Amino acid sequence: MTYRPIENWSLHEPAAYGSDGGRFVANLNYALYIAGFFTGITAVVGxxxxxxxxxxxxxxxxxxxxxxxxxxxxxxxxGIAIVVLHALVIGLGALTFGVGLVFMVVPWAIGAWWLVWTIWAIVKGLQRLSRGEPIR
Structure with missing residues (x-):
């Protein structure tokens, strides 16, 4: 196998399955990830x-x-980071008679960042796949 820089890759190499080279599977996975926001299990399937x-x-x-x-x-x-931070903040809130719960904003902010980043990543992937471009 010879080295080919990414600019020279054939983006439409034949695949072992499907005439589309697997684009249907990639699109299906993006749809499963979107459904994963509501079900969770579809992301695992994806x-x-x-x-x-x-x-x-x-x-x-x-x-x-x-x-x-x-x-x-x-x-x-x-998700692991958010769960751990929630547990720590709840523990801090219990030790400080509720005052420490003000730090609940930290795991919420990480959760908001996670949501925005994940939506951005899925949209970026869908756009590039629809244009026939790889993810770099």
């Missing part, structure tokens, strides 16, 4: 599908599947 399909996808679709995997793990880490 990341499993991304892991299963990225080996046989075209270069273009593989970049999107890798992006979707990255989105999932960033969301898991943000």
């Amino acid at each position: 990341v499993v599908l991304a892991y299963l399909r990225r080996g046989s996808a075209s270069v273009l679709v593989r970049s999107h599947l890798d992006w979707q995997i990255r989105i999932f793990w960033h969301c898991i880490l943000a």
Whole structure:
């Protein structure tokens, strides 16, 4: 296999499945991630599908599947941080007879950041996929 810079990648290499090189799967995953805001479990289905399909996808679709995997793990880490901070602030509130609950704004701010970043990442991926561009 020869080295090819990203500018020279063939974005429409044949894939082991589907004539679209897997674009349907990438679009489906973005839809599953959007539904994940309401159900949670569909995001897990999406990341499993991304892991299963990225080996046989075209270069273009593989970049999107890798992006979707990255989105999932960033969301898991943000969720853990939010839960831990909520527990710490509630504990602080219990120790200070409720005064420490003013710090509840910290996990809420991280939650708002997580929501905005995740929506941005999904929209960015959908836009680039619709234009036939990889995620860099």
